[in-house]
Amino acid sequence: MKWQLKRLNLALKRQLDNRTYKSSRRERRGRHDFFNTAFKALSFNGIDGDYAEFGSHGALTFSQAFHEAKRHKHTAQLWAFDSFQGLPAAAMEKDEHPKWVASEMATPLNEFHKLCQLRGIDKNRYHVVPGFFNESLPPLADTGEPRNICLAYIDCDLYTSTLDVLAFLQPRLKHGMIIAFDDYYCWSENQLSGERLAMLEVFSTDERWHLLPYTNIGWHGASFIVEDKSLLAT
Numbered sequence: 590m591k592w593q594l595k596r597l598n599l600a601l602k603r604q605l606d607n608r609t610y611k612s613s614r615r616e617r618r619g620r621h622d623f624f625n626t627a628f629k630a631l632s633f634n635g636i637d638g639d640y641a642e643f644g645s646h647g648a649l650t651f652s653q654a655f656h657e658a659k660r661h662k663h664t665a666q667l668w669a670f671d672s673f674q675g676l677p678a679a680a681m682e683k684d685e686h687p688k689w690v691a692s693e694m695a696t697p698l699n700e701f702h703k704l705c706q707l708r709g710i711d712k713n714r715y716h717v718v719p720g721f722f723n724e725s726l727p728p729l730a731d732t733g734e735p736r737n738i739c740l741a742y743i744d745c746d747l748y749t750s751t752l753d754v755l756a757f758l759q760p761r762l763k764h765g766m767i768i769a770f771d772d773y774y775c776w777s778e779n780q781l782s783g784e785r786l787a788m789l790e791v792f793s794t795d796e797r798w799h800l801l802p803y804t805n806i807g808w809h810g811a812s813f814i815v816e817d818k819s820l821l822a823t
């Protein structure tokens with residue numbers, strides 16, 4: 590019976606995996622290394638708070654974050670923010686990239702929960718906020734949830750999506766947290782990386798927070814430590 594259940598789960602996992610974005614083994618390793626480093630550093634340095642992921646699709650990075658947080662005995666709750674309908678259409682030229690296609694990478698919410706279960710994520714350790722960011726994030730301004738974020742993982746590809754996320758994160762920034770951009774080095778022939786552009790626009794004029802370059806994530810991503818500028822002043 591146990592064996593049959595295992596086979597059923599494997600078949601279901603394969604079926605769901607086939608519908609989610611294909612990343613290479615090396616890319617998975619790059620992300621895994623990042624979560625290992627990040628949660629090691631957060632635990633070692635006593636930075637508490639939750640893991641907030643913007644773009645959760647196939648629960649791959651979500652499960653890596655869960656297992657690395659657990660391994661490093663970090664008590665983070667996990668938050669998945671996603672439309673669960675795939676990428677929105679480009680709203681402007683800054684959103685354009687040959688690989689960002691509207692409606693691609695759609696994982697219906699029930700499948701996302703199944704993937705979380707199959708990937709061993711504790712049900713009581715995570716929360717899901719479905720909807721396009723421009724609609725799902727502003728209502729949370731009232732509740733303030735999640736109140737304390739130690740690691741924000743931005744994997745929503747587009748410039749406008751990243752701007753929505755950074756506006757949401759702005760009042761939640763704190764010294765010592767990490768912000769990661771999965772597509773920081775995904776530029777195109779005539780555009781900068783949308784995630785990088787949004788980050789530069791928001792932080793170049795920020796008087797309070799400095800982003801210290803931290804680790805790369807494979808060939809495609811980069812992460813930063815948020816530093817309180819007042820601590821840098823001599």
Ligand SMILES: C[S@@+](CC[C@H](N)C(=O)[O-])C[C@H]1O[C@@H](n2cnc3c(N)ncnc32)[C@H](O)[C@@H]1O
Binds near residue numbers: 610674
């Ligand atoms: C590359 S996938 C994320 C992959 C995921 N981290 C994983 O490991 O499977 C990008 C995700 O961002 C979501 N997304 C992009 N822009 C969004 C927006 N404005 N609102 C909500 N979700 C968005 C898409 O639905 C898609 O699931």
